[in-house]
Amino acid sequence: MNLRNVISPRQGLVQVASEFYRRGWMAGTAGNLSCRDPGEPACFWVTASGRAKGGLTVADFLLVDIGSGEVLDQVSPGNKPSAETVIHRALYRLDPRIQACLHVHSVDACLVGMRHQGDALPLPPLEMLKGLGIWEEHPTLELPVFENYLDVDRIGAEINRRFNAQVPQVPAFLIRHHGITVWGESLEQAFHRTEIMEFILSFLAREGGATRP
Template sequence: MNTDPRPTLIAAAGHFYQLGWMVGTAGNLSARLPDGSFWITASGRNKGQLGISDFIRIAPDGTVLEQPSPDVRPSAETSIHQAIYSLFSDAQACYHVHSIEANLVSHFADGDALPLPPLEMLKGFGVWEENPILAMPVFANHLEVPRIASDIRERFHAESPPLNALLIRNHGVTVWASSPEVAHNYLEVVEYIFRYMVAARNVGIENAS
């Protein structure tokens, strides 16, 4: 990306805030720059009212490179974004939101994976199989977020995920993509799938997940 991605992140955060996926200060968005550093939303910022000064630039090793003032802290989930960027060289954006549906479906998981229904919407992730059998990786939630990041690194080093998304139980969903625009689409697709899964359970559809 040759231009400042922060206006795109601000617009996305406002949209997700209106949808109820980033209420209050919840959630975080980041975008990677050509030098490997990334802009990420600062901690404690209302995602419906972000401005350019509500971001911090982080080096791949976690060093703070730019911040509007010394009292502005990086997002609590910065270590998760670091993990994603270190694992996937083509990842240029990482979006994490806290939706009600994401938390509900995390309880539908079969161990450490959430079976996904074979919906047409999976094409939004580039899945072009007929009746695909896919499961989203699910991770335990920890108060110390670096523990979650460590679990992600360990698991994805051993086995690549089937799609660019992961779920943290009772916490939220994270997607990553080749651009902020694609990450935006991925997030809308996965949240659609989650809403379907919750609705299907409510009306008793078999194989809802």
Template sequence: MMDLRAELAAAARDFYGRGWMLGTAGNLSARREDGFWITASGRPKDRLQQEDFVALDLDGRVLEAVAGRRPSAESSIHRVIYRHFPEARVIFHVHSVEANICGNFARDGRLRLPPLEMLKGLGIPDAEPRVDLPVFANHVEVAQIAADMDTAFAREKPAVPGALIHLHGMTAWGRDFDAARHHLELFEYCFRYLSLARLHGLGGES
């Protein structure tokens, strides 16, 4: 079985190649028995090595880390998702252009996803459904973003396995690496669709 860190590094290279994790932006994590591995802060996502990951427990305490490596500043967001969605085993947070464009289309903290057949891959079986993606305000203090998510998820779980942070990036999760990647790809497809629909005056939402 491939080491979780090696799988996370491979995913990061994939997303870097797609333009979703340029520079040191974005973060990825995967559950382990006593917590989760997450990317270390400030590391280039196309060149991640095993030492570029930090193990945390669900309270944020460091379990394993190479000297000089700090966990991603956004680890608090991952902790909130793992607590509220125990089925989630992998989380991907990326910074795509289309996701940040589409955050501007949100109303009252929700982005209406396009009613496409693709939503079946996000667990929505209906034909031409009306589904909203939660959109959270960005804050300089990431802990405040995590607190907002914690409050929102305690009140109501989203219909789809993801959340958008306005002018910041998209977070998607799944039961394993394949599911998390699949979900992220479908969200990014929706963002591309909405961006192009607006560009061509088609409205984009139902």
């Protein structure tokens, strides 16, 4: 998929949603995707709540202020921001270099998270880690794991607390029984990193899960 020539963030996100839906990572209305606005870096475009990701259009987004969470452009009258928008805001606030955040629900992510009890999942030293910018010979990396609270604000607060105390080793985290969120310095980079993380989770799911604590 070529994301270099997309005209707007929303068009790029529509393409990404379509591809992730095809792979089974955004079944039904699952997941949410966002991209910082190139002209207004204090705002980002995020998918509207409850939209089928297999048939997303550029009308299915809202423009949200990173600091306040205020909706600046609803695009269509019925659009409401996803409850998980708070997670995207937490990530954009964390690092101004982050341009896109992609959150998907895959079977493999759920399987691996269910088998592992800790708050950090050890990652296998696979060649694929180079795609995340890790160039060590025998990397010992951990994927942060958060519990899946019904109150999404609580997840957002926990992400703020942990990531402000320590920058994560990999540009991603897992919410148990839920899915992963991955970010990048461009939509294209976030897309590729999501593919890599899902590859690693698929490996762990088939291998039998991560090491148990």
